[in-house]
Amino acid sequence: MDTVILSDWLAARLDRTAAEPVYRQTLRLMQQAILTGQLPPGTKLPSSRTLAEDLGIARNTVLHVYDQLTAEGYVISTTGSGTYVADTRPDTAAVNTREKPAVASVDADSANQAAATAKPPKRDLGDLSTRGRRLIDQAGVSAKQWGAFMPGVPDVAEFPARTWSRLQARLWKEANPDLLTYAPGGGYRPLRRALSDYLRVARSVNCTPDQIIITTGIHQSIDLAVRLLTDVGDRAWVEEPCYWGARSVLQSSGITLVPVPVDAEGLNPREQDLQQPPRLALVTPSHQYPLGMVMSLARRRTLLEYARQHNVWIIEDDYDSEFRYGSRPLASLQGLDDAGQVIYVGSLGKMLFPGLRIGYMIAPEHLVDTFRTGVAELYREGQLMQQAVMTDFIMDGHLTSHVRRMRALYGERRQILIDAITARFGNELPVMGDEAGLHLVLGLPDHANDRAVTAAAYDAGVIVRPLAAYYSSETPARRGLLLGYACVANEKIGPAFDTLARVIEQTALKKKPTRAA
Known part of the structure; x- marks a missing residue:
């Protein structure tokens, strides 16, 4: 030209x-x-x-x-x-690292036309790494995060927004420059001190404010512990079934997962599991997720002793144990640990609102400096203003009163849902894991396909999760549905369950086909 x-x-x-x-x-x-x-x-x-x-x-x-x-x-x-x-053409010697088939010579105009019309190759999962492909293939995140019966979601409509806004406005009015920068030292110290006091009373943890590291939630807390304490290929015990999000964090870090079954007393390692000590064990002892059982004191002491003898790190995920119905919240596993093997992780999102993105971990004393450096180096933490608001919210007594009020409200909704299940199905479908938390598990017959039920319910406007998604095996030990009741208004529980019940009757309660004689 x-x-x-x-x-x-x-x-x-x-x-x-x-x-x-x-x-x-x-x-x-x-x-x-x-x-x-x-x-x-x-x-x-x-x-x-x-x-x-x-x-x-x-x-x-x-x-x-x-x-x-x-x-x-x-x-x-x-x-x-x-x-x-200028000559900005790529260096063909550097780009062409693999032999290409010979092509017929073309003139310059044809070459220029080809360059102008060429399209980049179509991208698909083949472009991902092995662990990236596994993460996407096994992703459990839902397109919807609100509505009947989304598990694990609190009722954000009941959050005291005016109180929070007033506390926040007061802090922004002062505009302290120290609250607008990064968060060194593991987070806002007044918040760590307030959490330390709260957790000692509410969860019987044994810690000082210096042991608390503020994170954005349980996912980041687990990720930090895994990055600092394990190497690619190390083995980790996970409960079978377990929370899909924690499983994804571990797998994407190159950890080899060892599913360990749970029974009525919690984690129940088999002989072959005990013969090969893992590098770490991830457990939910106060309210197993998703089935809801509590790890017995004997199992807790056995796990702690095994960890001490074999230098196993225990990550205790204590995600929603504040909401317990009919009994007081149970003491943490960390409170029994005298060997410094337990890393306790929790989140304020389930108590308040998920978008808060404030979590915490309690590190053993000899790892505090390591974890402080790690969280600052990897994530460049900030949100000090949000942490300061959270501090005032706790110190003024709003957290305790809000949890108390929501425990009563969620208890009502839990009972309404259980009554609806009983009225429709009687004892035909068992209810599991309803003693605590924000969800229960509705058992299905062994021949039922809970993934298919979930898809049909979604099309009908009801959100549930299949129990099969929480197992590592394609042939799960139990079939069922996770039903979250916390974010569903009392008057909407009955109608929403009627819709779900019709789906269950149409897709899961049909008799299993028998083989012809």
Whole structure:
């Protein structure tokens, strides 16, 4: 393309009525011509005066375009000589690392046309790493995060937003610069002190404020512990079944998962499990997720002793044990640990609102400095203003009163749901894990496909999760549905369950086909 053709080519493509300025259009079109080879390397561009006259635009506009092309490396300007297209073609010796089949020779125009019309290869899961593909293939995250019967979600409509807004406005009015920077030292110290006091009373943990590391939630807490305490290929015990999110964090870090079955007393390692001590064990002792059983004191003491003897790290996930119905919240496993093997992780999101993104971990004393450095190095933590608001919320007694009020409300909703199940199915379908938390498990017959029930319920406007999704095996030990009741208004529970019940009757309660004689 010579300079005369360039002027005609640009003039034909400039849209004087478009919202995009002529300067931006001219720059974009010239970049396109250079990248596609229509303006080959070494081509001398017309002078700014000539091109401006040909296009009928201001000379300053062309000068700005040339300056930008020069700054971005598209052209080279030489005083007294002119402006030339730079050679920006890829180094074929560096790019062509694999042999390619011979192709028939083509002329320059054909090559330029091919370059202009070529499309990048279609992207799919084949572009991902092995662990990336596994993460996406086994993802458990839902497109909807609210409504009947979404498990694990509190009723955010009941959050005392006015109180929170007042506390937040007071802090923003002061605008302390120290609250607008990164969060060194494991988080806002007053919050760590307030959490330490709260957890000692509410959860019987044994810690000082210095042992608490503020994170964005349980996922980040587990990720930090895994990154600092394990290497790729290390083995980790996980409960079978277990929370899919924790499983994804471990797998994406290159950890080899060892599913360990649970029974009525919690984690129940088999002989072959005990023969090969893992690097870490992830457990939910106060309220097993998703089945809901509590780890017995004998099992807790056995696990702690095994961890001490074999140098196993225990991550205790204590995600929603504050909501216990009919009895007081149970003491933590960490409170029994005298060997410094337990890393306790929790979140304030289930108590308040998930978007809060404030979690915490309690590190053994000898790992405090390591974890502080790790969280700052990997995640560059901030949100100090949010942490300061949370501190005042706790110190003024709002957290305790809110949890007490929500425990009563969730208890009512739990009972309404159980009554609806009993009225519809009697004892035909068992209810499991309803003593605590924000969900219960509705058992299904062994021949039922709980994934299919979940899909059919979604189409009917009801959100549930299949119990099968929490097992590592394709043939889960139990079939069932997780039903969250916390975020469903009392009057909506009955109608929503009627819809779900019809789906269950149509898809799960049909008799299993028998083989013909």
